[in-house]
Amino acid sequence: RCIRCPTAFHIGDDCIAAGSILLPGLNIICPDHFEPLKTTPHHQPVHVSWCFVCSKGGQLMCCETCPAAFHPLCVGFPQTPEGEWFCRDCRYKKRPLYGEIVWVKLGSYRWWPGEITHPNEIPDNIQRLHHGIGEFVVRFFGSNDYFWLNKRRVFAYQEGDTGATSTNCSRGISSVFNKALQEAQESFEELMSYRQKLQDVKTQKKRPMYKHIKTNKPVGGVQIYTAELSEIARCICKKTDPNPCGPESECLNRMLMYECHSDLCPAGEKCQNQRFQKREYPSSEVFKTSWGGWALRAKDLIKKGEFVSEYVGELVDSEECMRRIEDAHKNNVTNFYMLTIDKDRIIDAGPKGNYSRFMNHSCDPNCETQKWMVNGDTRVGLFALREIQDGEELMFNYNLDCLGNDKTPCMCGSANCSGFIGVRPKPQMGENGNNGKSVKRKRRRQESKNVPKHDDFCFRCRQVGTLVCCDVRACQRAFCLRCLRLTKSPFGKWQCPWHHCDFCGRRAQNFCHFCPNSFCSSHVANQLLPSVPNKYDCCTDHD
The missing domain is CATH 3.30.40.10 (Zinc/RING finger domain, C3HC4 (zinc finger))
Structure with a gap:
């Protein structure tokens, strides 16, 4: 925090402005208090001879505190304003930072690329030179010379900058300048890569906004059912059994997908069939995927059939569910976290939920959903379909319908991927080409409703991607938004232009x-x- 004005910076070299004087106790004197000396040539302001917007010369208006210059029309002025004028960066207090690549003007030399040197990297002989508040050291590329300068003599380097051509330079200066340009480009790329990594780390820490809850929260008139003790099923397991109510036991409640009640189970505290109530989840963590989304992965080995997590969120009715979907559609929200319990209740883990909301869809999942009866109420759990290794992503098949006529591309990358979420995965062929099942012909009743399979490409431009499917019965046509001249998919039933x-x-x-x-x-x-x-x-x- 500056002791002379309200200016304050985050602790660290990424935010503190170059030229700040560091004082004890996290105090500083910011470079805004720079006082130029009339007898010092490099304290005097210097400006470029071209517009920062259109790169052309002519009548320019110059910033008072940096080398920037602009045509009045390029910044929205009909004519040059009277009095002092400051560019946008200076008005918003954007200052040079340590490690940045800049263009520098010193003496009669041309604009030269350099790097603002951190105070810990300044050579001792340069450090002993006279300097004041707001001055920082610039290392010139190509020659590795150092000099104390200020904000009035530098402006930011941009990717692809080559510098203005000059015919007055000798051959030796030109070769050094070309070397300086190459070093500046390499240093700039390294700086951008470093900042991108920092940004990725910060983004990875910022998860989608939601409230973490442990149990379902009813909304409106939706109820959570609780049965009387006399109505809850009781198993016949005993405390003396090797694994009472365990996966290999003959617990009747477990076979019927009922959880035992803590007050009724004969096994007492040894009961292994109270996983929902005790929230016995294996360790997992949320992480950022390579394609930019969020996912959930295991941190321990998970055995086949093991309880992974309960899917929790807000309990809403069908009317509230449709209202939320319609609102999300209007606001271009494409991520839904809704899972049906029964015809009257839906779990919406969007605004509230636990880590299970981060599990992605897969056509070849390692988890599945199961509905269990817990103390008279139906709850949804996720269980392992196979052994899941430490660090492996946890996924399940959404088995959802295409709400709003959307066909969302599937990105699971499995061998039997259907290409779209909500479309049945392709059968995996066995060694005999019979998808792993015995070849027995069975008569099957013909389904009364023949649901058409829509095209996987746009009927007009033949391109793949997010498609809008026709709701007319037996019509297989699908169109992309671009060919329909729409910005988002239509909500509700929709007929394609073919009709x-x-x-x-x-x-x-x-x-x-x-x-x-x-x-x-x-x-x-x-x-x-x-x-x-x-x-x-x-x-x-x-x-």
């Missing part, structure tokens, strides 16, 4: 099977080519 006449918009009866062109009976004349046996009709656009 409307291109001329009048009425219901179409004649279709081109190679593009979305379609026509009603009044406008079909001369639009479709005559049908050929065993072929599709096509419009005149495909001649």
Whole structure:
């Protein structure tokens, strides 16, 4: 904190402005208190001869405290303002930092690239030179010379800068300058890489905003059921059993997916069938994935069939669920955390939940959801489908419907990936090519409702990605938002353009099977080519 003004910085070299005087007790004197000396040439301001916006010369207005210059029109002024004027960076107190790459003007030399040197890296002979508040040392690239300068003589280096051409430089100076440009570019790339790593670390620490809870929280008129002790099933396990109510025991409650009650189970404190109530979760952690999202991974070995976590959140009814989905759709929110318990209750782990909300979808998951009866109420748990190694990501199949007609691409990368969340995974073929099941022909009743499988590409541009699917029965068409000229997917039932006449918009009866062109009976004349046996009709656009 500055002892002369309200200026304050975070502790560390990443925030403290270059030229600050460090004092005991976390106090400083900030570089705003720099007092130029008229007898010192490099204290006098110097400005560039080109506009910082358009890079052209002409009549420029200059900042009072840095080398920046602009055309009045480039910064929104009809003419040059009277009196003192400060550029945007200076108005918002943006100051040079230690380690930054800058352009420097010293004496009669051209603008030269350099690096603002940290005080701990300044050579002793340079440190002993006279300097004051607001001055910092710049190391010139190419020559490795050092000099004390101030903010009035430097401006930030940008990626791709090559410096202004000069015909007055000797061949020796030009070679040193070219070397300086190369060193500046390399140092700038290293600085950007370092800052990106810091930003990634900070971003990784910032998880999505939600409130962590341990049990389901009802919203509105939704209830959490609690049964009387007389209505709760009681097993016949004993305390003397090797593993009472364990996975290999013959506990009737466990077989029926009922949890034992602590006051009723004969095994007492040795009961191993109270995992929901005791929250017996294996250790796990949230981490940032390589593709930018969040996920959950195991920190210990998890055995097959072991309880991983309970899926908890806010309990809402179907009406509230649809309202939240519609609001999210209007606000372009694409992440949903809803899981159905029964026809009247849905778990929404979006605003409130536990770590299970970070589990991603997979077409070949290592976990599955199971509904258990716990003290008279249905609760949802996640259980391991196979042995899960330490550090392996925890995933389950969402098995969700495409709400709002969206087909969300699946990024699980498994061998049987269907390509989209909500689409049944491809069967994994065994050695005999029979997907691991015995080859026995069974008669199956034909399903009364034939649900069409929509195209995995846009019917107009033939591109893949997030698609909007038609809700007309037996229509397999899908379109991308760009071809529909929409910014977000329509909510509710939607009919694709293939079902409307291109001329009048009425219901179409004649279709081109190679593009979305379609026509009603009044406008079909001369639009479709005559049908050929065993072929599709096509419009005149495909001649």
